[in-house]
Amino acid sequence: MVDIAELQDGARRNDPSAKWTREQVLSIRYWTPKLLSFRTSRAQDYRFTPGHYARLALGKEEELVWRPYSMVSAPDDDYLEFIAVLVPGGPFSTLLEQLSVGDEIKVDKACFGFLTVDQLAPGRDLWLLASGTGIGPFVSILRDPAVWQHFERLIVVHGVRNAADLAYREEIAAIAKQPPFAASRAKLCYFSSVTREPGTGDFSERIPQLLASGQLEQQAGTTLSMHDSRVMVCGNPDMAFELRRYLSALGFATSRRGVPGQMAFEKYW
Ligand SMILES: Cc1cc2nc3c(=O)[nH]c(=O)nc-3n(C[C@H](O)[C@H](O)[C@H](O)COP(=O)(O)OP(=O)(O)OC[C@H]3O[C@@H](n4cnc5c(N)ncnc54)[C@H](O)[C@@H]3O)c2cc1C
CATH class of the missing domain: 2.40.30.10 (Translation factors)
Known part of the structure; x- marks a missing residue:
């Protein structure tokens, strides 16, 4: 009733x-x-x-x-x-x-933002680079089966100060093992970088340094290129600034006037 x-x-x-x-x-x-x-x-x-x-x-x-x-x-x-x-x-x-x-x-009632996969031109590898709580939107993106069909590699890098801040680490690993994701085209690589507790993550440097030194590309087994790579960055504004400068020098651009780009950013403050 x-x-x-x-x-x-x-x-x-x-x-x-x-x-x-x-x-x-x-x-x-x-x-x-x-x-x-x-x-x-x-x-x-x-x-x-x-x-x-x-x-x-x-x-x-x-x-x-x-x-x-x-x-x-x-x-x-x-x-x-x-x-x-x-x-x-x-x-x-x-x-x-x-x-x-x-x-x-x-x-x-409205939702907002441009950190969405439709802002990016089609590509082979999707790099999801997060600091701290910036991992949040990438968990949502990884829960979208379409993303696992559109890309060959999904490379998640989570930079935090302490290992306890590595939220969603297990959940991200679990997504890759669940249907329909497990049978998808894309393979997931997840890397953590814990700056204040070296040895507790895969790395202990900030993400811009890890990219500049080539360590991330080496571990991921692929190189960053405008042709094949799409990069999303979320979290700390200093990290976003440094990564934008680094990627721009490689020719990457954000989407402009409806033309999809190779990179997308969300700064949290
Ligand atoms: C588009 C967008 C999306 C956001 N999404 C998230 C989210 O998913 N999760 C989240 O925790 N925050 C997120 N933020 C930040 C959030 O809106 C708040 O600013 C924050 O949670 C603190 O609010 P506050 O009123 O307590 O302090 P504020 O007065 O808003 O912030 C005070 C200071 O705290 C620091 N700060 C703010 N946010 C963060 C953060 N996330 N991590 C570390 N330091 C921070 C900055 O130095 C800032 O100047 C987002 C911000 C933007 C612009």
């Missing part, structure tokens, strides 16, 4: 004219005391492409704090998943720190 009161309450709670929907926190997972992932309910008509980010709001109705967060979940999951770092004293972080399962979080 349909509960009319519940339906009316739902309609009131998610006003169709509002720019956002009210969602509920379904689960929270702490990777470290300052790094967490959380899942929320999802409006049925909320659509996004892997690599997009959502705008989330916490706080009192009259003083909402809005921040962008990349989607970690896949477009067909019936929840939204995000990864977040708790920045000491940060306005959103302070509210996020107090978040519990069952709490409300507001999600803008």
